[in-house]
Amino acid sequence: MKKVYYLSTCSTCRRIIKEVEPDNDFIFQDIKNEPLSKEQLDDIFALAGSYQSIFNKQARKYRELGLHSQELSEDKMRELILxxxxxxxxxxxxxxxxxxxxxxxxxxxxxxxxxxxxxKHSLSSH
Structure with a gap:
């Protein structure tokens, strides 16, 4: 599977996608227009190993909600991402x-x- 979870409104996401030039096999999911399902988040978690590694502490709401002064559990991070x-x-x-x-x-x-x-690997296997 080749998949990209991104925000179409995020200039950084757009710059990175342009820079790495993903091929046509990639499935793009704009998480604002098509929110993550619990199953998708579980799949990401399985590969990442923790919610902390995928949790964005730079999000504006992180400070707005006072989360920066709390100790967030893995379960709480999962809930917040969803x-x-x-x-x-x-x-x-x-x-x-x-x-x-x-x-x-x-x-x-x-x-x-x-x-x-x-x-290179996929080209040589054709």
Whole structure:
């Protein structure tokens, strides 16, 4: 499976998608227009290993709701992500069993490198 969870209104998401040039096999899901299902979030969690790693503490609502002064449990983070799409760190790229979360330069470099290898591999298998 090749999937991207992103926000179409997010200039950072758009820049990263343009930069890594995902091929036509990718399924794009704008999480504002098509919210994550519990099953999709569970799949992301299974690959990520924790809700903390996919929880966006930069979201405006994180401070607005006073969450920065609370200790959030994994269950609470899951609940918040399902209630409010901005709490999902994005973009999230899933390529087979690999997951790439967020917009840090390190993650984007790893994603780009992985996709280059993946493209070469899929070209050579045709």
């Amino acid at each position: 209630e409010e799409y901005t709490f999902l760190k994005r973009p999230v790229f899933i390529i087979d069993n690999q997951i790439f979360i967020g917009n840090s330069r390190k993650v984007i470099n790893e994603l780009s490198a992985f996709m280059q290898v993946h493209k």
